[in-house]
Each structure stands twice: as C-alpha cells, then as structure tokens.
Amino acid sequence: MTKDNSYSAVLARKPEIxxxxxxxxxxxxxxxxxxxxYEGMMASTGYSLEDVxxxxxxxxxxxxxxxxxHNITSLVRSLSKTGYGARxxxxxxxxxxSGSFKVRRAATSIHHAKRMGYPGALxxxxxxxxxxxxxxxxxSGLPCIVVQECYDSRGVGQPEIIEKARKCEALGAxxxxxxxxxxxxxxxxxxxxxxxxxxxxxxxxxxxAGIETLGYELAGQCRTQIGKDxxxxxxxxxxxxxxxxxxxxxxxxxxxxxxxxASVNLKGLHMASDTQFNKKSFTTGHTGFGMPFSTWPDRxxxxxxxxxxxxxxxxxxxxxxxxxxxxxxxxARLEGIExxxxxxxxxxxxxxxxxxxxxxxxxxxxxxxYTGAGKHGSAQLSFARQNGIRVSLGDPKxxxxxESIVLPAHPSLLRAEEVDLDHMRRSLxxxxxxxxxxxxxxxxxxxxxxxxxxSEAFVRNTLSETAQK
Amino acid sequence: MANKGDWVxxxxxxxxxxERAAAVxxxxxxxxxxxWTKGYLQADAAFGEQVSVVTRTGRLVTGTLVDxxxxxxxxxGDFVPELQQAGDEAFRLLFGGERR
Numbered sequence: 263m264t265k266d267n268s269y270s271a272v273l274a275r276k277p278e279i280x281x282x283x284x285x286x287x288x289x290x291x292x293x294x295x296x297x298x299x300y301e302g303m304m305a306s307t308g309y310s311l312e313d314v315x316x317x318x319x320x321x322x323x324x325x326x327x328x329x330x331x332h333n334i335t336s337l338v339r340s341l342s343k344t345g346y347g348a349r350x351x352x353x354x355x356x357x358x359x360s361g362s363f364k365v366r367r368a369a370t371s372i373h374h375a376k377r378m379g380y381p382g383a384l385x386x387x388x389x390x391x392x393x394x395x396x397x398x399x400x401x402s403g404l405p406c407i408v409v410q411e412c413y414d415s416r417g418v419g420q421p422e423i424i425e426k427a428r429k430c431e432a433l434g435a436x437x438x439x440x441x442x443x444x445x446x447x448x449x450x451x452x453x454x455x456x457x458x459x460x461x462x463x464x465x466x467x468x469x470x471a472g473i474e475t476l477g478y479e480l481a482g483q484c485r486t487q488i489g490k491d492x493x494x495x496x497x498x499x500x501x502x503x504x505x506x507x508x509x510x511x512x513x514x515x516x517x518x519x520x521x522x523x524a525s526v527n528l529k530g531l532h533m534a535s536d537t538q539f540n541k542k543s544f545t546t547g548h549t550g551f552g553m554p555f556s557t558w559p560d561r562x563x564x565x566x567x568x569x570x571x572x573x574x575x576x577x578x579x580x581x582x583x584x585x586x587x588x589x590x591x592x593x594a595r596l597e598g599i600e601x602x603x604x605x606x607x608x609x610x611x612x613x614x615x616x617x618x619x620x621x622x623x624x625x626x627x628x629x630x631x632y633t634g635a636g637k638h639g640s641a642q643l644s645f646a647r648q649n650g651i652r653v654s655l656g657d658p659k660x661x662x663x664x665e666s667i668v669l670p671a672h673p674s675l676l677r678a679e680e681v682d683l684d685h686m687r688r689s690l691x692x693x694x695x696x697x698x699x700x701x702x703x704x705x706x707x708x709x710x711x712x713x714x715x716x717s718e719a720f721v722r723n724t725l726s727e728t729a730q731k
Numbered sequence: 732m733a734n735k736g737d738w739v740x741x742x743x744x745x746x747x748x749x750e751r752a753a754a755v756x757x758x759x760x761x762x763x764x765x766x767w768t769k770g771y772l773q774a775d776a777a778f779g780e781q782v783s784v785v786t787r788t789g790r791l792v793t794g795t796l797v798d799x800x801x802x803x804x805x806x807x808g809d810f811v812p813e814l815q816q817a818g819d820e821a822f823r824l825l826f827g828g829e830r831r
C-alpha cells in the first residue's frame with residue numbers, strides 16, 4: 263500500500279513520526295490539564311550535566327574564552343555618568359568547532375542518535391544550528407540532512423542563510439532548501455518518515471541540556487578570572503533555548519545573575535510572508551521568533567518544548583537592526599574581533615545596559631558567532647539596499663523594519679528598549695487557560711507561576727481578569 | 732546539457748498555491764512551496780528536463796534540472812560607507828585623532 267503523502271495526511275501522522283524520530287514519549291509528562299512535568303522531561307535524557315560536559319569534550323566543544331572588552335567598556339564609561347559603566351565580557355562561542363554555541367545544542371542529540379542506532383540525523387534550521395548538527399554528525403560518522411527556509415518566490419536567497427548552507431555542505435551535510443513558508447515542517451515530516459533519521463530538534467531536552475554547559479562554564483570562568491559572579495548575563499533570544507539552557511546552567515553552578523533577553527526589533531514584519539522575507543536583515547535573534555516563542559513555547563517541532571525562556575527571564579529588551587550592525591563594527595574596530603552580526607544582538611543590548619550599572623558591576627554577553635561571506639555587515643546591508651531598504655547613519659529610533667536601517671551616528675544613540683515582561687507573562691497565562699475546557703487546577707497555577715517566573719497571586723489575578731473579559 | 736554522474740541541482744514544487752497551509756499569509760498563498768536539492772544525476776539530461784538524482788545521504792529525488800556543478804557566489808557585498816564611517820568615528824572618540 264502506498265502512503266498518502268498529502269499535506270493533511272502527513273500532518274495527521276505527525277505524533278507517531280515525531281515519537282519515532284526523537285524516541286521520546288511526551289505523553290508521560292502530561293497531567294491532562296495545563297501543567298506538565300517540565301523537570302521530569304529535562305531529566306528524561308538520562309544524561310547528567312557531567313555526562314553532557316564529557317560528551318561535548320569528545321566533540322571538542324566548550325572551554326571557549328571569556329574575554330573582557332576593555333575598549334568597549336571605556337567607550338561605555340565615556341557615555342555614562344561618573345562612576346557608572348559596567349565591565350563588559352563576551353564568551354567567544356565562535357571558537358567552537360561549528361562557529362557558534364549551537365554545537366553545544368547539537369552534541370547530546372547526535373551522541374544519543376548514534377548510541378540509539380539511528381541511521382542518520384535531520385535538522386530543520388536556517389541558522390547556525392545546521393552547521394552544528396553537521397559538525398557533530400561528521401565527527402560521529404552519521405549522515406546528516408539540513409532543511410532550510412532560504413528563498414523567496416523570486417528565487418532570491420538571504421545571504422546569511424546561503425552561507426549557512428555552504429557551511430553545512432562543507433561539513434558533509436545534505437542541504438535541502440525551500441521557499442518561504444511554515445509548511446517546511448511538512449517536508450521534514452516526510453523526510454523523517456522516509457529516512458528513519460533522528461530528528462535533531464532544537465527544542466528537545468537533549469538540545470537544551472547541551473546549552474546548560476555554557477552557563478555552568480561561564481559561572482566558573484567569572485569566579486576564576488574576575489573573582490566574582492556576573493551581575494547581568496545577556497542572551498540573544500529567538501526560540502528561547504539559548505536563554506533557557508544558559509540560565510539553567512548558571513543556576514546549577516549556584517550563580518543567580520539578572521538574566522536579560524535581547525532581540526532585534528522586527529516589529530511589523532510577518533515571518534511567513536513571501537514579500538517581506540527579504541526585507542529583513544536578520545534571520546534569527548529577532549522579535550519575530552523571540553516574542554511568540556517566549557509567550558507560547560509549544561509551537562515547535564516537538565509536542566513540548568524544552569526551551570521555556572519566561573521561566574528564567576528577568577528582563578527583556580529589544581535593539582534595532584542598525585544598532586546590531588553598529589555594535590558588530592565596534593567589536594571589530596575597537597576590540598579587533600570580527601564576529602556576528604546576528605550573535606551581537608546581546609552585545610548591543612549590553613552596551614546600553616552597562617551604562618545603567620556602576621563600574622564595579624560585571625555584564626556578560628554569553629555568545630559570539632563566526633563571520634563569513636554573506637554573514638557580515640557589508641553583505642547584509644548591501645542586500646538590504648538591493649531590496650529597497652534605506653541605510654543611513656542617524657538615530658536608530660527612526661528605523662522602521664522593512665523600510666529603513668539606521669546605524670547610530672554617535673554611540674550615545676544606541677539605546678535598548680524595554681519590553682513589558684508582565685504583559686508577556688499575562689499572554690502566556692491567558693493562552694494556557696484557553697487550551698483547557700475546565701478551570702485551571704491548583705497544580706496548573708503553581709505550574710504557570712514557574713512558567714512565567716511570577717507569583718501564584720500574579721497568575722490568579724491574570725486568570726480572574728481574563729475570566730471577567 | 733549534463734551527464735550521468737554529474738553533481739547537479741534540481742528544483743521541484745512541493746505544494747501548489749491551492750495546497751498551501753491555511754495559516755499562511757495571502758502573499759505566500761499565491762505562490763508555490765518550492766524546493767532545491769543537489770545530487771548525482773542518474774542519466775544524461777538537458778536543463779529544464781525532469782531528472783532523478785541520488786543525494787549525499789543516498790536519497791533518490793526527482794525534479795527539474797537547473798544547474799550542473801553548482802557553486803556558491805555569495806560574497807561580502809558592496810562597500811558600505813556608513814559602516815566604515817561609524818567604525819572610524821568610534822575609534823576617534825576612544826583613541827583621538829583627526830576626522831578624515
């Protein structure tokens with residue numbers, strides 16, 4: 263009998279395809295209501311933090327340098343009131359084999375896939391994660407497929423994504439490229455079913471456990487190098503895994519800094535729009551992923567996402583595209599380090615945040631990513647111009663996503679903007695209540711308080727306000 | 732024209748405009764979901780013909796032949812004066828010197 267491979271038929275088979283492709287039965291973590299056993303799911307990998315560190319050593323991952331950005335700190339102090347301007351450090355994750363922190367995320371998955379006898383691994387990603395999976399598969403001797411959303415209907419590809427395709431191929435992966443649209447998931451399901459490969463999802467517990475080592479390592483390095491814990495750790499936020507894993511790792515080291523999420527402001531651009539696809543100059547680290555994945559994490563390729571950033575977020579800020587390109591230039595010109603651009607979203611935010619803090623405070627930017635052809639300020643700004651975007655020096659507050667990119671004419675014009683975190687918390691709680699027919703149980707309320715890093719009173723107030731509406 | 736065994740790029744349509752997901756924006760719904768894959772060509776063919784390839788992972792995939800020996804042409808883009816000006820100005824603010 264031939265399989266029905268229509269869109270609706272394949273999506274109807276999603277639960278069994280995903281279950282076979284990640285080897286996890288998610289139903290055992292469910293309560294039947296809103297709450298589910300998040301920590302039980304995280305522990306279900308069977309790999310402890312020490313195990314994950316050992317696995318990553320096998321792939322030559324981790325122990326990346328923590329670098330003090332003396333010159334950027336000096337520039338920040340010149341902009342701050344007397345006695346202010348925190349020390350800024352950056353964790354140079356570009357030093358990892360695949361050129362970004364994402365390889366931490368891939369390692370446990372690929373180690374596990376190999377151990378469980380899967381014939382290969384597949385990943386759906388247009389980002390650095392593709393190269394990360396390809397890198398680990400190369401080392402493990404596993405075939406690898408990376409599926410990317412890359413082109414608009416004119417066949418014009420984002421230069422940043424094309425470079426990532428090149429890198430995946432350089433590391434031995436088969437790259438399948440698609441035009442814009444969330445139905446990418448349909449092709450992924452078909453390929454998983456046809457190949458029997460492991461789904462190296464970004465959102466399983468394997469992936470997030472891999473990032474815990476970043477936070478754990480960072481805490482240790484601060485204690486050894488600086489003699490104190492960081493006051494603030496800034497994480498670029500898109501799907502939420504980076505922040506979730508880093509925070510969990512910090513907590514496991516008994517280190518509790520303020521955790522700040524930073525995203526590029528792409529307000530007004532629709533992520534699944536064919537005509538707007540090439541109007542943006544960032545393909546990750548932006549609000550188009552950061553907002554929806556924070557307020558509702560369970561929208562990924564697995565039933566329950568292990569990336570749940572609102573559980574750990576103390577503050578959320580946005581920066582403009584022009585501010586991130588500018589910061590990328592500062593890192594090159596003042597520190598002699600060429601990285602990013604997208605990974606420098608958190609550094610742009612840190613430059614702003616450090617001005618609010620005393621000179622004794624320590625702000626850590628927890629990642630960098632490699633730079634290359636296509637994945638570079640000049641490549642991405644040239645591409646923006648070709649797509650009708652105005653590029654100028656001025657006040658970044660005047661930037662309109664999809665129309666203009668404004669680099670700060672002076673560093674004092676770089677200013678992160680606050681996101682209303684309580685509004686995001688209420689959004690998650692309200693949405694959660696809508697997913698069940700009965701009133702939330704007391705276990706649900708305790709769960710939602712953890713989900714949003716808020717009090718149970720906050721959850722109850724939000725639920726009663728929603729009920730009144 | 733490409734020969735059997737050549738490393739080629741093929742194109743196919745995965746979903747026609749009428750088959751696209753309900754939640755997709757209108758502009759995206761008007762165009763097909765397209766796919767590009769690379770592999771070893773299974774028989775001699777001309778560009779535009781339907782062909783089969785075997786990919787790096789051994790999958791047999793069919794589509795329209797669009798390129799033979801595909802290579803990358805992405806670059807560092809054009810000169811962007813704003814980036815250089817921004818970098819020069821920040822350097823001058825920190826270390827001093829003349830504007831040029």
